[in-house]
Amino acid sequence: MTEPTGPLAGIRILDLTSVLFGPYAAQILGDWGAxxxxxxxxxxxxWRYSxxxxxxxxxxxxxxxxxxxRSLALDLKHPDGKAALQRLIPTADVLVTNVRPAAMARLGFGYDECRALNPRLIYAAATGFGQEGPWAKRPAFDxxxxxxSGLASSVGSDDEPxxxxxxxxxxxxxxxxxGAVSAALFSRERTGKGQLVEVPMLETIAGFNSVEMLGGYAFDPPIGPPGYKRMKERKPVRTKDGWITMLPYSGDNWSAFFEAVGRPELIEELQVRDPVARAENIDRIYxxxxxIAQGRTTAEWQEMLLRLDVPHTAFARISEITEQEHLKAVDYFAAIDHPSEGKIRQARPATKFSEAPPNLHRVxxxxxxxSREVLAEAGYSGSEIDALMAARAAGEG
Structure with missing residues (x-):
C-alpha cells in the first residue's frame, strides 16, 4: 500500500456496487485518489467468482x-449491519450504488434517508433505465x-442484430x-450542497450510439437511412502475410495513398478529393x-503508410496486448505482487494529471x-466489532 496521489485524494466513497458498471466507476475514482x-x-x-x-x-x-x-463485508438486512452503514454515511463524500432504487429504499438507504444522515452527500445511482420511465424497475445487464439501445442493430443489422x-x-x-460524480463534487465545492446523480444505462448507450448511427434520422423527417456507412465498410484488410487496418481519412490522405501505390488514376475516378463524393463512393474506394493491400506484406504497408502519415496499425492479438510496442514503452500494464494472489497484471490509470498523478495504491x-479497520474508523471498539462478527452482521476475510 502507498498513499493515494490523485486529484480526489481526501474524498471518501462508499461503493455499494457489484459486477461491472458500478465497480468500474468506483475504481476510476479510486485511481484518481479517493x-x-x-x-x-x-x-x-x-463478480469475485466469475x-x-x-x-x-x-x-x-x-x-x-x-x-x-478497501472491502467491508456487511449484512445490511441485519439491524446491526444497517446501523454500521448509517454510522459511515456521515463520514462519506459519495455513495455509489447499482442496487435498484426500490431495493435501496427497502433497505433504508434511499436518497432521502441518506441525505438526512449527510446533506452534503453525493448519492450516485447507477441504474439500468431512467427512473421516470416505464422500465424504471426492470433489471438490466449489458x-x-x-x-x-439500438447498438446491436447497428453492429449487425435490423434483420440480424x-x-x-x-x-x-x-x-x-x-x-x-x-465523470458525473466528479462534476457533482465540483458543484458541491461551489454550492456546499450534495445531490442525487443518476446515470441510466439505456439512455447513456442510446445517446452514445446516436452520435453517428442516427444518420439520416438525425433530421425530422428523416432525409436518409440510419447508420454510418463508413463503419460498415471499415474492416480488417488482408495483406500478403496477415492483416492491417488502413484508414486514409482526408482527401490528401487518399491522394497520397493512390499515388504511392501507383494508381493515381483512381484519385479522379473515385473523386477522393471531394468529401461528399468520397462519402458516396466509399464502398468502391474501400x-x-x-x-491493392494484398500486394504487400504488413510490414511493407506499415513502412509506407508511416512515411505518408496515413493512419494505420497492424492488429494486436489480445493474448499479446501487454507486449504491444506503444503500451510496453509507456509501461501501461503493471505487474503487481498481491499478498494472496501472487503476481497479477493490471492496466494502469490511463488519464494523466500533471499536478496529482494517479497511482496504484491498493491491490x-x-x-x-x-472490515475491522473501517469499523474502527467509524468509532467501533474492538469488542463491538467482535460482536458484529459473532452476530454475522459483519464479516472479515
Missing part, C-alpha cells in the same frame, strides 16, 4: 475493477442494454458515472484498397479484508 470503501454482502460481489482465479473469490475479472479499494463481444455498455456507463481486496 478512499473507496467497497461494501459487500457476506458472500461478496458475485472468470479464472487462483483462489476462490479473487477472479481476474473482479480484480480488474476493484483495485484501490446485453439487455445493447439490444434495447449482433452484440459487441465486450461488456461495452457497462464500461462506457462506468466512465460516465465517474474495395479498391482491399484489392484488489479480499472479501472483508478491511
Amino acid at each position: 478512499d473507496v470503501i467497497k461494501i459487500e454482502t457476506l458472500d461478496g460481489d458475485m 472468470g479464472a482465479f487462483r483462489n476462490r473469490g479473487m477472479s481476474g475479472q473482479f480484480m480488474a475493477v476493484n483495485r484501490n479499494k 446485453e439487455i442494454i445493447q439490444a434495447a 449482433q452484440f459487441v463481444p465486450s461488456l461495452i455498455g457497462d464500461k462506457i456507463c462506468g466512465q460516465a458515472l465517474a 474495395a479498391r484498397m482491399n484489392e 484488489p481486496p479480499r472479501l472483508g479484508e478491511h
